Structures are given as C-alpha cells and as structure tokens.
Amino acid sequence: MNRLVLAVRTSTAIVLAAGVIAVAAPAATRADSPQSVSLSGSYLPGYVAQKRRDLAAAIKHFGDALKLDGDRPDLIRRAFLFSVMDGQIEAAMPLAERYAKIEKQSPIATLALTVADIKKGDWKKATARMKALDDSGLNAFTKPIILAWAAFSQDGLEKGLEALKPLKDVGGTRAMHDLHAGLMHELSGDLAGAEKYYLGVVEDESGASLRAARILGTMYERQGKADEAKAAFELYLQAQPNSQFVDTDLARLAGESELETPTLIRDAKDGIAEGLFGLTSSLNRQGGNETALVLGRLALALRPEFPIMRYMVGGMLEQLERYEDANEVYLELAKSSPFTPAARLRIAQNLNELGKTDEAVKMLKELVERRKEDSRPLVTLAEIQRRHERWDEAIAAYDGAVERIGTLEPRHWQLLYTRGIALERAKKWDRAEADFLKALEFKANQPLVLNYLGYSWIEMGKNMDQALEMIKTAVAKRPHDGYITDSLGWVYYKLGRYKEAVPELERAVELRPEDPIINDHLGDAYWRVGRRLEATFQWRHSLSLNPDEETRASIEKKLESGMEAPEPITKTTTDGG
Secondary structure, eight states, X not given: OOHHHHHHHHHHHHHHTTTTSOOOOOOOSOXXXXXXXXXXXXXXXXXXXXXXXXXXXXXXXXXHHHHHOTTOHHHHHHHHHHHHHTTOHHHHHHHHHHHHHHOTTOHHHHHHHHHHHHHHTOHHHHHHHHHTSOSSTTHHHHHHHHHHHHHHXXXXXXXXXXXXXXXXXXXXXXXXXXXXXXXXXXXXXXXXXXXXXXXXXXXXXXXXXXXXXXXXXXXXHHTTOHHHHHHHHHHHHHHSTTOOTTHHHHHHHTTOOOOOOOOSOOSHHHHHHHHHHHHHHHHHHTTOHHHHXXXXXXXXXXXXXXXXXXHHHHHXXXXXXXXXXXXXXXXXXXXXXXXXXXXXXXXXHHHHHTTOHHHHHXXXXXXXXHSTTOSHHHHHHHHHHHHTTOHHHHHHHHHHHHHHHOSOOGGGHHHXXXXXXXXXXXXXXXXXXHHHHHHXXXXXXXXXXXXXXXXXXXXXXXXXXXXXXXXXXXXXXXXXXXXXXXXXXXXXXXXXXXXHHHHHHHHHHHHOTTOHHHHHHHHHHHHHTTOHHHHHHHHHHHHHTOOOHHHHHHHHHHHXXXXXXXXXXXXXXXXXX
C-alpha cells in the first residue's frame, strides 16, 4: 500500500477516535454520585451534537464536561479537535498543550503547537517539537516539511534541501518533495533550479495540478516569459477543461486585467502552509475530510489570506453540511482572488441548502447581470430552479447559459442533459429529446443520459427495443444504481416480459428500498406473475414512503380493485430513435 494512502487512513483514524467511532459515555463515577449525572449530562449531549455535526454545541458540552473532570484525555482531545475544526484556534491551543503533556506522540496536537511556534517566529522550538515525534503515520509527511522549511529559514537552501530528502524517494511523495524543493530554489533566487523541479511536478501530475501550474506560470510571468506562462496555465486546462481557476491568470496575460502578478509563496512560513495544503488535499481526496479540515484550519491559522486553502476549507465544511460556516469562510476571500467567482456560486448554493432559496436566486441574478459573459451563474441558477421544479424558470436560465457559451463542446454534455430533464418535465418533449441525443453525441454511452432517454421512451411506448439496449448498457456501466436498475426492470415490464422484470425490480428495491416508485413497480410486476399477496405488500409499503399524489391515487386504486389485464403492446419508432 502507498505510504501516503496508509498515512491518510492512519491520520483519519486519529480524528475518528475522537469522533463517531468512540461512543462510550464517561464511566466517571459511581451512579449514586452527584457528579455522575452532571458529567453524563454534559458528555452525552456533546456526543449527540458531534453526530449532528454541530461543532459549536459539541465544543460547549465537552467544555462543560471538562470543567467537571479536567483530567480525562478523551475529553481534552475531543474539545481540542472540535475547536480546531470550528476555527477556534486560540481556544484550542491550551487544550493542545494539555493533551500533548498526556500523549507526547500526538501528531495533531504537536502539529498545532508547532504552527503556533512558527507563527511567532520561534523556529528552534518548532524544530524541537517535530524532532521529538516518531516518523509514523502523518508525521512521515509533516515532519520533513516543517523541519526542511525551518532549516531553510535559519540556515539556507542547502540545509533545507537536506532536511527535505525523506520525501524524495517515498512512493506517492516525490511530487511533494519536488514542489517544495522548487519553492526553496525560487525563494533563493535560483529560478532555473526552481523551473526544473516545477516541471517535474507538472509531469508527475500529468498537468492536472492547479497549484503547480499557477506556481510555475506566475514564476514565468514575473520573468517576462508570457508564452511559457500561458502554456503552463493551458496545460492545466487540457487536464481540467471545465476549471475557471486560471481565468484570472489568462486574462492578466492577455492584458485584460490590471491585477499584478501574484507571488504565491513569500517565505518559509508560507512554505509550511503550502505543505499543509498539499496534505489537506490528499486527505480530502482519500475521504479523511475531518482530519483534512483540522490541517486546513491550521494552515489558515498560519496564513489567513491563503486563497486556495480557504476555498478548500469552505468545500470541506460543505461536505459536513455546515453551510453557514462555509459561507463565512468564502466571504473572506479577496475580490481579486481567482477562487472568488466560484466561491460566490457556492455561497448561493449553500443559501439554497439552508432554505434561503429566494436569497440565493436574487444573488445569482445579480451575478448574471454583473458577469455578462459568464455562463456559470446562469447554470447555477438553472440548477436551483430545477431542484425546486420551477421548470420554466430553469429552462430560461439554461437557455441563457447556452447562448453565452455559443458553440457547445463535448464537455457541455451535462448541461444538455440537465436542460433536457427540465424540458421533459415541462412537457416540451421535442426539445428535451434533442438535448438528450446531442448529449449522447458528445458523451457516447453516458449511463445517466441513456437511462433518462431510454426510460422516457419506455413510458411513451416509443423505440422500445432501442430503449432496452440503452438501459442494459447503462446498467452495465452503473450496476449499483437503483434507479437505472429499476429502468431495466420497467422496460421488461412494459414489453410484457414480466418474469424477467421481477428480478431486476427486486434488485432495484434492494439498492433503493426507500423509493416509493420502485416499490410500486415491483408490486405491479408481482401482480402480473400471479404473486398477488406480495404485490399488495409492495404497494402498501410504497404508500408508507410518501409518494406523490398521482402515485398514491394509483396505488390506492390497485389495492381496492387490483390491476386490469395489460393492454396490447405496441411499438413505435421515431426519426430521433
């Protein structure tokens, strides 16, 4: 196993040990002790708040518990970690000190204290802390990065590179080594040496690293090498064609912006913040988002104006469904940051998640007016309107986005797909069908499009054989998708192949047991094969899942009088099929 992946899992376990895995309430005192009621009364609400991802409440309750039993390591650890995750760094530091005295090899507490040392400029104390740690887990990455930048700050390039060597030949960390070696060369004035290392990172990441592209591109730009800078940014766009994060850089190169070329790394402190960003990104990709959030918050404590880190922390807070906190983080981005346009769209999406849809729509309409050539505010507006079944408003916004884009490219298949859904729901089938078919031209055999178009044809009794093959392909590509599996069962049902429909619909119910439509479909199939008792059970179960009114009325009628004989199967074709 790659050491980086292993460390990700290990470090994730560090936070989870204070999270959802640890469920035992304090066995603090005897049940008849007055303290036991109060301690449990603080601990258990804290645990519930933690499960609900309400960090503010968790911090309060665990803090109350600590007042009653201040020596409990698990309470200290929880209060420390949740304070960091909540961005309360100053409040977390005394807790980190207390926990580090109990658990001297704690990687997260020691890292937090080291960040505080570095922020004060106390490199000797930071170095001593990190040297006292072993080289396991997360320490295998934080330790060489911090020691290297500490050595660079105090003794120069050669010592910094020597301390960075542990990252050089470890699987999965060569790009990390090269990036930091390049940064040290650049800060030392050796731009040729920096270029060599940066190009190694770009090659290792196949051009897909935004950070490497911007670090290399802005270095070229400061040297007056506009063509090389543009090539670095465009190489990233080749790997990530939908990204908007180098738009500002390309506009600046084209003379369309008066913003100065940014200096992405200024000193050794920024170098350590950069290292924490790289580890945060790796942890987040591996699913360790709680540990990643801790590291991200520490990086922002060291460098509050760090735009890419701020944008990532906002995204991690969204993953934890902490939408208000995410918006607070996004709002601190500078107007000139390349991440600000995307952050504004995320703020609107988060407002919608918080039930403030009208506020979100208003914000997006203002962005549509302000950014007259940008299609993205219109796409975001359309998605929100579609989610609320405001079909005509969604279609108008999608149409506006397509108009702004001009010539559609294969990467726009999803825009056609989602507009097609809105059109189909608005009963504008001819346009919807055209969008689905065009999406399939751009993205052949895309399972979501195959399923939606195939299912729609099935419901209309059109192109049944073609629809069957399309949905079989979709199921093959996404075998664990209950909705697509339901479509396959339903096309068999519509074709009168009831015995073939049953196992597919049973599997769909296993994959999506909470869906009333899929349960209703299975009930229909059971009825057709003579399994009447099981059919009524499925219909009743579907009713318990709160179906829409049309489905409810249909099921109640079937429960009252059963199903009539099936109509003869007719197959039609269309030019579009």
